[in-house]
Amino acid sequence: MKSLLILLFVVFGFASSAQKPTENSIVKDSSGTVYPAAIWKALLMKGGHVIRAENKDDPNTAFYLVRLTQEEKEARLAKVPAPKESKFFKNGEKFNLGKMSDIKGNKIDLKDNKGKITVVNFWFINCPPCRMEIPDLNELVTKYASDSVRFVAIALDDKYSLEDFLRTMPFNYHIVDDGRSLAQQYGVQSYPTHVVIDQESKVYFHTTGLSINTVYWLDKCIRELKNKAAQTSTASTQ
Structure with missing residues (x-):
């Protein structure tokens, strides 16, 4: 700090x-x-x-x-150095976590993005920097509410604890409970950890820990991926 x-x-x-x-x-x-x-x-x-x-x-x-x-x-x-990369992911590799459900029962398949951009957050309730980021992450969700961008928060906590927490601290990602086994598949041990997954289900950006410009970079990566998709679409119609 x-x-x-x-x-x-x-x-x-x-x-x-x-x-x-x-x-x-x-x-x-x-x-x-x-x-x-x-x-x-x-x-x-x-x-x-x-x-x-x-x-x-x-x-x-x-x-x-x-x-x-x-x-x-x-x-x-934009002047601040980019957030440090995590030790758990590599840019360009396939994101291999598969099917899961959020606490509201919505089905999510992270192996198949179907042309969507996905932003994943590994976190837990008693993580102070995780909680600090939530208001800014909610703003990001609101910004892209009408776009093909989905936001998934994989929590270590159980469903009951999460529902109790969310009553006073809304978190507008799709919240996945009991996600420790999912985090362990990639060896995630530091929190928060963020991953941006492109439209081909490949890791585009990843970072771990507290940084003042994490959300700025998540937003930046989403914009870059949307622009690339738009350019590809334009080129294919010419």
């Missing part, structure tokens, strides 16, 4: 010589509301805010929390 925050300070406009907030710094928004360190750090981790010093020459300065526009957020996230 500390190293990620340092990266945020560098990428989002903090020079090495500039004042940086500490646990005891006063961090407030434009209305004057003061944020606890846990809150402003979490907001920074999501990549949608920056912090600016009120007085750069004052070692005890207060800081302002500033919300970025979507364009500003994406421009900054």
